[in-house]
Amino acid sequence: MSEPLYHVSANPHVRDNGSTQKIMLDVIIALLPATIFGIYIFGAPAAKTIVITIVTCVAAEYIYQKLMKQPVTISDMSAALTGLLLALNLPPEVPFWLPIIGGVFAIIVVKQLFGGLGQNFMNPALGARCFLLISFAARMSAFTYDGVTTATPLASLKAGESVDVLRMFEGFIPGTIGETSAILLIIGGIYLVARKVISPIIPCVYIATVAVFVTLFGGHGVDIQYIAAHLFGGGLMLGAIFMATDYVTSPITNKGKVIYGIVLGILTGLFRLFGPMAEGVSYSIIIANILVPLIEKVTMPTPFGIVKGGKSNE
Template sequence: MNENYNISSSPHIRDKATTSNIMLYVVIALLPATIFGIYNFRHENAWLLVAVTTGTAVLTEYLYERLMHKPITIKDFSAVVTGLLLALNLPPTLPLWMGALGSVFAIIVVKQLFGGLGQNFMNPALGARCFLLISFTGRMTYFVYDGVTGATPLAQLKAGEAVNTMDMLMGNIRGTIGETSVLAIMIGAMFLLLMGIIDLRIPGTYLVTFVIFITIFGGHGLDPQYITAHLCGGGLMLGAWFMATDYVTSPITKRGQIVYGVCLGLLTGLFRLFGGSAEGVSYAIIISNLLVPLIEKVTLPKPFGKGGEK
């Protein structure tokens, strides 16, 4: 009797979903924000930056795996998601070579050098964004809308100026390519929820914790306009729904996801209200990514039959 058995570690779960299917759904969900961003910043040719960062991410992954004699994984769409998310987190006026450099950093340094998809310790797109923000601060904080430069609504809010929350909701504001229209982001988020790709646990806890924090420490109490402006401003919605929920860099335990969401909300509120910058979502998510192993260790349920309470 000669039979071959495939032995793998637990958990053993049967599911029709594949990595490529999940990533393709994420790409589809990002299309509303991407299309709106390209239209919103059409005068800055935002579509070129989107094409360059996405194409560079895919090409970099292909070349690296080819040179390292590893299986080619570009068909799983993970590189497409990384490049697209990076583009949506960049100002539309950023030089194309900087966007390409960010994609190379995301794929090689954050993803491939740690073992590829499933082994990266932080979100590759956000890791690349922070790398570019540190390296090219001036260009990464230069925002234009309809040909006019100026501060983002979130920066104006931090300075005590009035902002138009309806414009922030619709997206007629300065900012990065994909963060401006909360409406477009929520259309994509609803798609992911309906398809069962994500649930409300992480983004819901994140946003609720953030609202509680700014209500207590923001100095405006339960001011609906102030809270709405903070929710619609910056990359909060894009980060909460599309990057904080990354399967690889977020906890798998239910209690862990709640703790993770609380950490995200507290850090974002801390950076926004008391930090030198008006934004803080990227750093909040990356720091929380680094805390995930500790969060899972604390919240991991006890195996059946072991460690029972006496």
């Protein structure tokens, strides 16, 4: 009698009846409230940036796979999601060529050159954002609101100025297209948890660690307004809910997720309080992505019948 054939595929491995396309669509749906709000407060420039970035990412994946004679996988929606995430991490009024460069970098350099979906060692959208921050710092840090170029609330907070926490929670502040409204990002996160697309462990531990860190080292003690400003400001909610939870670049064990979330929170706190920048989420997630293999090695449970050192205990 012939042996059964088993299908072996690259990660991410999904342990239910969902497909990669369904997961990507769920994440896109969860991002829609923040996306629509970003277009509402920033107008046509935001819409243009979003469209250019998504089209660039999808086209880059299609062209690369055609040239490399690989199966075309743009129907799985992962390239479209990468484009949307990258766009939401950009200022609304960047020149048209900047999201094109970022989209090509995200898909070709970070994703495809490492083997495609499931093989990249960092989140493609965040990798591209950090590349753009390093290469075009002035354009990536110019934020406008109501037609006026102004500092973000986090930059004002770092300078010792007061900020309006309620407006930060609602989203009526300068920032990147998709990071401003904490409440809409949280609603998107609740949707993903309810759909079992993500676990709440990483975002909850990440956000809680940032709260503890700024309480201990922020110089304001238990100042609720100061703590809330750090939680609702910048890219923390967007990063914690939608990018730190990326299947490919985050731990799979619950213990690993807790450690990963703590590392993310500490790094973000260090960057924000002791670094030259007001933000720090993007770099924190990328550094933590690199540490994931080590976290997995330490937290992976030992198979039954095996003791430490790889020897059988039978």
